[in-house]
Amino acid sequence: VNTVTLLAVSKTFADRAIRDMHGLGQREFGENYVQEAVEKIAALADLDPRPQWHLIGPLQSNKTRVVAEQFDWVHTVDRLKIAQRLADQRPAWLPPLQICLQVNVDHEPSKSGLRPEELLDTARAVVQLPASRLVLRGLMAIPEPRAEAAAQRQPFAALRRCLESLRAELGAAGATLDTLSMGMSADLEAAVAEGATMVRVGTALFGTR
Numbered sequence: 289v290n291t292v293t294l295l296a297v298s299k300t301f302a303d304r305a306i307r308d309m310h311g312l313g314q315r316e317f318g319e320n321y322v323q324e325a326v327e328k329i330a331a332l333a334d335l336d337p338r339p340q341w342h343l344i345g346p347l348q349s350n351k352t353r354v355v356a357e358q359f360d361w362v363h364t365v366d367r368l369k370i371a372q373r374l375a376d377q378r379p380a381w382l383p384p385l386q387i388c389l390q391v392n393v394d395h396e397p398s399k400s401g402l403r404p405e406e407l408l409d410t411a412r413a414v415v416q417l418p419a420s421r422l423v424l425r426g427l428m429a430i431p432e433p434r435a436e437a438a439a440q441r442q443p444f445a446a447l448r449r450c451l452e453s454l455r456a457e458l459g460a461a462g463a464t465l466d467t468l469s470m471g472m473s474a475d476l477e478a479a480v481a482e483g484a485t486m487v488r489v490g491t492a493l494f495g496t497r
């Protein structure tokens with residue numbers, strides 16, 4: 289049986305809400321907007337144990353430095369250049385940044401994420417980056433919303449198969465790929481049924497934004 293990590297998505301919620309959730313034992317927090325996150329990370333620097341901060345929103349190349357310096361995880365790496373910059377800019381005194389490649393599982397035009405066909409080449413290049421700075425942990429997707437549970441499972445199953453085939457193709461180099469970041473408040477059961485190891489939950493924990 290897989291364990292599933294609950295990532296509390298705290299975007300738009302105040303520091304107080306994060307403090308309260310931390311007081312209840314929650315340690316992993318997801319933020320979408322780099323600037324908002326950096327302010328919260330500073331305001332919550334006294335929390336002990338220190339929370340793990342996950343970037344789950346889009347990352348432009350001009351913001352990689354601050355992300356490399358302040359986050360623990362980035363779920364939304366969608367091109368090699370971003371991974372290279374994060375590896376270069378990760379400070380030597382920190383543990384390696386943990387990253388996921390974001391996959392556009394529904395092939396939606398104009399949506400971020402790698403096309404499944406691009407995944408293998410990108411992953412091959414990412415695992416060559418210095419492991420002391422950056423570790424490829426797995427895949428992330430934000431499928432189109434679907435109402436029915438059976439329909440919700442399809443893109444999650446597709447992402448799971450992408451991870452399985454990457455692991456098979458990469459062999460020993462893919463040994464760190466253990467993460468499927470998928471499922472939000474509206475579809476987390478479907479995601480867990482398809483093997484999610486990390487669910488990203490906002491409204492179901494904090495209330496409506």
Ligand SMILES: *Cc1c(COP(=O)(O)O)cnc(C)c1O
Nearest residue numbers: 297344472473488489490491492
């Ligand atoms: C906002 C957000 C979530 C959480 O969504 P909820 O519907 O509030 O649970 C999860 N993942 C990403 C990428 C998000 O932007």
